[in-house]
Amino acid sequence: MARVKICGITREADRRAAVDAGADAVGVITEVPVDSPREVDPATAAELLADVPPFVTATLVTMPDSAERAVELARTTAPDAIQLHGEWTVDELRYIRAETERKVLLTVDAADLARAEEFDGAIDAMVVDSTDDSGAGGTGETHDWRATGELAERLTTPVVLAGGLTADNVAEAVRVADPFAVDVASGVEIAGGRKDHNAVARFVANAGREMELA
Numbered sequence: 001m002a003r004v005k006i007c008g009i010t011r012e013a014d015r016r017a018a019v020d021a022g023a024d025a026v027g028v029i030t031e032v033p034v035d036s037p038r039e040v041d042p043a044t045a046a047e048l049l050a051d052v053p054p055f056v057t058a059t060l061v062t063m064p065d066s067a068e069r070a071v072e073l074a075r076t077t078a079p080d081a082i083q084l085h086g087e088w089t090v091d092e093l094r095y096i097r098a099e100t101e102r103k104v105l106l107t108v109d110a111a112d113l114a115r116a117e118e119f120d121g122a123i124d125a126m127v128v129d130s131t132d133d134s135g136a137g138g139t140g141e142t143h144d145w146r147a148t149g150e151l152a153e154r155l156t157t158p159v160v161l162a163g164g165l166t167a168d169n170v171a172e173a174v175r176v177a178d179p180f181a182v183d184v185a186s187g188v189e190i191a192g193g194r195k196d197h198n199a200v201a202r203f204v205a206n207a208g209r210e211m212e213l214a
């Protein structure tokens with residue numbers, strides 16, 4: 001069974017739709033150095049994360065310019081988990097994890113899986129995504145799901161499959177990669193930064209379809 005994270009929540013109604021659909025985690029994006037329709041300011045991120053109910057992981061998604069800033073953002077937005085994009089060292093990730101006492105996820109690019117191995121065991125989950133040159137996500141691009149599945153078999157750290165997933169391809173992605181979780185942002189939108197509630201519900205249902213058939 002793959003768990004589901006709905007990422008890039010910018011509005012309360014979208015957060016509610018994700019929770020009502022049965023998402024295991026919601027992601028709120030702040031402080032990223034790219035122009036994203038899914039980015040909100042830290043105060044809005046704090047509000048959106050605060051009202052995530054129990055048993056759903058409130059995830060802060062960010063690309064701050066230092067480990068200290070990551071810790072500060074975690075303090076002001078109070079998430080359950082922090083998903084970092086960009087270039088980080090193992091020591092920096094360990095520092096952020098220890099200082100915040102939060103679960104730390106690192107996003108790695110699917111085209112550079114050799115880099116992923118270096119972080120095995122140092123973080124709580126690894127998001128394998130189709131990132132842009134800066135390491136940002138939300139590209140809407142798919143990648144080699146089989147290679148991600150093979151990586152997941154080698155690592156002890158849980159792997160989250162992201163990048164170009166939609167309600168129509170997520171069941172196949174789960175079948176091929178068998179990830180710990182799947183993550184979607186642009187693939188369930190009606191417009192940039194606004195979720196299509198029907199697509200969100202279909203995505204969550206289809207991510208679990210393989211389990212229903214088993």
Ligand SMILES: O=C(O)c1ccccc1NCC(=O)[C@H](O)[C@H](O)COP(=O)(O)O
Pocket residue numbers: 007008027029032034036037038039061063085129135136137138139140141162163164165183184185186187
């Ligand atoms: O979504 C963004 O615009 C974004 C920008 C900068 C850093 C991270 C971003 N998204 C992070 C996510 O977790 C997305 O869910 C993931 O990249 C998948 O995106 P998509 O291909 O659009 O489903």
